[in-house]
Amino acid sequence: VLSSLPLQVMLYFNVYYFPVWCLADGIMLYLKYHLLPWHYQFLLVTAFLILSLAEGSRLYLGYLGNLQEK
Numbered sequence: 001v002l003s004s005l006p007l008q009v010m011l012y013f014n015v016y017y018f019p020v021w022c023l024a025d026g027i028m029l030y031l032k033y034h035l036l037p038w039h040y041q042f043l044l045v046t047a048f049l050i051l052s053l054a055e056g057s058r059l060y061l062g063y064l065g066n067l068q069e070k
Contacts, residue, residue, distance in 0.1 A: 003066045011062045018055055 029048055033041055 003069050007062070007066050011059060011066065015059055015063075018059060021055075022052055 025048060029044060033044070036044065
């Protein structure tokens with residue numbers, strides 16, 4: 001099994017786009033947070049944290065797995 005060059009290229013660019021996405025989403029969350037009811041505030045923060053952790057771990061595991069040919 002060989003490592004995949006297209007996958008590595010996509011992971012490389014995604015590593016640079018992920019902080020931009022996090023910053024933009026965090027700013028939008030900050031701007032609209034006080035306008036929402038409390039249950040939407042909770043759901044929005046929870047979803048943001050889960051998606052950020054999932055994307056970060058996906059990028060890490062993708063790099064680790066592809067470069068080690070697993």
